Amino acid sequence: PKRIAVIGLGTFGSSLANELIEQGAEVIAIDINPELVNNISGKVYNAICFDCTNENQLQGYGIGSLDLAIVAIGENFGNTVIITKILKDLGVRVYSRASNDREERILEAVGADKIYRPEHEQGITRAKEITYSKVREVVPLRSDMELIVTEPGKLMLGMKIRDLDIRRSYGINIAFFGKMKENGEHDYRIPNPEDVLNEGDLLWLIGSNDHIKKFLERPS
Amino acid sequence: PKRIAVIGLGTFGSSLANELIEQGAEVIAIDINPELVNNISGKVYNAICFDCTNENQLQGYGIGSLDLAIVAIGENFGNTVIITKILKDLGVRVYSRASNDREERILEAVGADKIYRPEHEQGITRAKEITYSKVREVVPLRSDMELIVTEPGKLMLGMKIRDLDIRRSYGINIAFFGKMKENGEHDYRIPNPEDVLNEGDLLWLIGSNDHIKKFLERPS
Ligand SMILES: Nc1ncnc2c1ncn2[C@@H]1O[C@H](COP(=O)(O)OP(=O)(O)OP(=O)(O)O)[C@@H](O)[C@H]1O
Ligand SMILES: Nc1ncnc2c1ncn2[C@@H]1O[C@H](COP(=O)(O)OP(=O)(O)OP(=O)(O)O)[C@@H](O)[C@H]1O
Structure with missing residues (x-):
């Protein structure tokens, strides 16, 4: 499993950390706020509370591995840039969060491997x-x-999948089709040419x- | 075109408003912060600066239409709940933003038609x-x-699409396949049974x- 540190356990960070755990990763969850660290400490590989702009502590916690x-x-953002730079200098692969274009370019300039703008x-x-x-x-x-995911146009109802000619006319593929029921269940299936659209x-x-866009703007 | 009010021009709200404009909607952009209203006022149908918890002003600006x-x-969040309630009482369709489960349930309780948790x-x-x-x-x-979007397993290279048997073995559909080049261009196309995976x-x-998940965890 991958060993991944998530620094900053706000809504984005904690959802990311929780889903990484769901997917089997070894997560080290870090935040300067002890309450947020406590909330997640039952579920993660390791939950640590400290200020990540502190390079000595970051190294001390084995962040190099x-x-x-x-x-x-x-x-x-000041903290984001500083922490990103410290980690890149330690040779770690780093994904960092930005709030706008300029922040994105700054993070790229200091070496972030990927930028998130949730x-x-x-x-x-x-x-x-x-x-x-x-x-x-x-x-x-x-x-x-x-x-x-779209409702078919009125003209499409009763037609066979192969006669819709969506592939040839628009270059788009029908990945699935089917009904969504009230209770959330569905019967989505891979379309066969003989299936009829109802x-x-x-x-x-x-x-x-x-x-x-061309398909959606077609004359109906 | 649809007439849509976006209240709150932070990163989420302003990206939403800008893309709605791109897609041809009539956007009314509102924020209590004049700087944010000014930033967007060139592009939108209408940009207004006021506190949306003020019901009289909200009605005065024709929010009912x-x-x-x-x-x-x-x-x-207090403002979010109040503004959501005022708008629902005015008969407007409202989508509102939440930061967690509890906030989501509160907004549903006061009638929000859809909840966003970006x-x-x-x-x-x-x-x-x-x-x-x-x-x-x-x-x-x-x-x-x-x-x-995945690289094929080693065993798949050189095989024809129809021999991969992904549909029958896993119930999943191959929507597109192709190469991504260095310069960002690609030749993604709808697969035909005779195409070979390279x-x-x-x-x-x-x-x-x-x-x-089953497909990804298959013995390779
Ligand atoms: N130097 C730091 N070291 C460790 N954690 C930090 C540091 N600076 C900020 N954090 C933590 O990062 C978390 C998320 O950041 P912040 O609250 O600034 O962003 P946010 O925009 O509110 O997050 P979200 O939108 O994901 O809810 C906070 O819980 C905060 O305690
Ligand atoms: N009562 C109000 N009336 C109008 N605008 C408001 C009101 N309350 C807050 N806002 C505006 O909503 C915007 C976004 O809210 P806020 O900054 O609280 O959220 P945020 O989490 O920082 O946003 P984002 O994550 O999208 O950047 C702010 O620009 C703020 O001025």
């Missing part, structure tokens, strides 16, 4: 979800690709942003 | 991305489904969390 350190501090990412995702009306969900993916079915489409 | 209001305030969502997403090693990216989707190709797989 990590697979990865994540600086999840949000508001105190609120920014979510703002974009949720805005796309809101804007399309038949679309229940938009999920931005890497390389300008996206997945959408009222209540949802389509999971995946393709480039441009292709998805 | 909105398609949707989003309360994107983060730290001051840092929490991102913590989970990033943790999954980190934990799988061949996996370049994990994207959690609704209904316990997920998409992953060194450098990435697979975009989509399926239920359990099926993806």
